[in-house]
Amino acid sequence: xxxxxxxxxxxxxxxxxxxxxxxxxxxxxxxxxxxxxxxxxxxxxxxxxxxxxxxxxxxxxxxxxxxxxxxxxxxxxxxxxxxxxxxxxxxxxxxxxxxxxxxxxxxxxxxxxxxx
Numbered sequence: 452x453x454x455x456x457x458x459x460x461x462x463x464x465x466x467x468x469x470x471x472x473x474x475x476x477x478x479x480x481x482x483x484x485x486x487x488x489x490x491x492x493x494x495x496x497x498x499x500x501x502x503x504x505x506x507x508x509x510x511x512x513x514x515x516x517x518x519x520x521x522x523x524x525x526x527x528x529x530x531x532x533x534x535x536x537x538x539x540x541x542x543x544x545x546x547x548x549x550x551x552x553x554x555x556x557x558x559x560x561x562x563x564x565x566x567x
Contacts, residue, residue, distance in 0.1 A: 454479060455558030457546055462564045463536055471531040471561055473546030480527045482548040487520060487531045489542035490560075500531060501549040513539070536565045 459471040471487070479485060486501025486509070500520040501509045510518060517536075522529040529546060543560035551557075 454556050455546055457544060457558050457561040459530075460544060460561030460563045462566065465536060465538055465565055465567050467536050467565070468532070468534045469536065469563060471533065471544055471546075471563075473529045473531075473558075475527050475529070475546060477527055479548055480522075480524050484549040485522055485529055485546065486549040487529075488545045488547060488551070489540075489563075490545070491542040494542075496545070498549065499544070502529070533563070536563075538565045538567045541565050 454476040456474045457471060459469060461469060463469055484501050484503045487499045488496050489499050490496040499511050499514055500518055502520045502522050504524065508520065517534050519532040520529065541564050543562050545557055545560045547555065547557060
């Protein structure tokens with residue numbers, strides 16, 4: 452079983468919405484913090500948002516007020532509701548524990564393309 456499987460990406464016009472989903476292994480969700488990362492072509496992978504088991508939230512400045520993260524520890528799933536999407540949100544989105552360490556496994560990600 453793959454430890455991380457992301458889905459829900461696609462092509463959307465600027466201002467549109469998408470909801471990403473992630474199914475992870477129990478070992479991932481046993482971590483206190485899980486979240487979403489993204490990587491644009493030619494860029495480093497960056498942390499977009501995370502949620503701790505106790506409910507503390509973090510959003511990177513570029514997505515504050517537009518993205519909403521949720522997690523369901525009983526189902527080992529999490530999601531990222533993305534609203535008012537902008538072309539600069541175009542990237543491959545990944546879920547994983549936070550922080551991810553060198554050598555950690557990653558899923559294939561899900562591609563989000565926002566057209567202007």
